[in-house]
Amino acid sequence: MRTLNQRYAVAIALLALSAPLVLYLNYSIPPPSKIDSVAAAIPRRLGKWVAEGPDGRGTPQEEEILQTDAILNRTYRCARLADCTLNVVYAQDNPNAVHPPELCYKGSGWTEKVRDTVPVAVGEEVYELNRRQFARGTGELMWVLYWYKAGPASYRSYWGFFWATFVARLKGVSCSCSLVQVRSEFRDPDYAGEVFAELRKFAIEAIPATNAAIP
Numbered sequence: 001m002r003t004l005n006q007r008y009a010v011a012i013a014l015l016a017l018s019a020p021l022v023l024y025l026n027y028s029i030p031p032p033s034k035i036d037s038v039a040a041a042i043p044r045r046l047g048k049w050v051a052e053g054p055d056g057r058g059t060p061q062e063e064e065i066l067q068t069d070a071i072l073n074r075t076y077r078c079a080r081l082a083d084c085t086l087n088v089v090y091a092q093d094n095p096n097a098v099h100p101p102e103l104c105y106k107g108s109g110w111t112e113k114v115r116d117t118v119p120v121a122v123g124e125e126v127y128e129l130n131r132r133q134f135a136r137g138t139g140e141l142m143w144v145l146y147w148y149k150a151g152p153a154s155y156r157s158y159w160g161f162f163w164a165t166f167v168a169r170l171k172g173v174s175c176s177c178s179l180v181q182v183r184s185e186f187r188d189p190d191y192a193g194e195v196f197a198e199l200r201k202f203a204i205e206a207i208p209a210t211n212a213a214i215p
Contacts, residue, residue, distance in 0.1 A: 041213035146181030
């Protein structure tokens with residue numbers, strides 16, 4: 001009898017432990033996400049940078065991979081400085097639409113040269129952003145700063161972001177899932193420091209703007 005009771009106890013414990021995971025994996029089709037409202041809420045002037053030209057969207061291949069067509073690409077310019085591009089990948093209740101962007105860059109022929117994090121102060125709050133530098137055989141260089149958002153909260157770590165969406169799903173709470181990145185391309189390596197310094201300033205403008213635009 002003791003052995004049978006022990007087996008029941010083990011089975012109940014396993015069910016209790018697996019229930020949250022089963023609930024999370026009980027995947028329902030997420031609601032369609034629209035980038036238009038997010039794009040409209042992000043100002044076309046961020047500090048000294050002004051957006052020029054129409055907003056870009058994701059390619060059919062990107063939309064298929066990311067499981068969302070809510071993708072924004074907007075280029076901002078400022079005098080003779082290198083252009084800064086703001087990219088937002090947005091999905092509602094679908095963290096699978098978000099992944100580290102270096103995966104796409106490497107698949108597109110870029111080679112990673114720098115991989116670290118940098119602090120960016122916005123008012124009294126300090127954000128830790130992922131920093132990457134990429135290069136192409138054609139001589140192009142690119143700085144990228146990016147971060148994740150789960151609802152109103154920002155995360156440097158993908159796993160921190162994913163855990164936040166996991167908890168929201170267990171609670172039955174709707175949660176927006178986003179990747180936000182700013183990038184700047186250039187060719188002369190002697191200007192790498194200058195280009196990054198400006199991109200960092202642009203990020204300081206982009207962070208509060210995207211925080212307000214993405215619920």
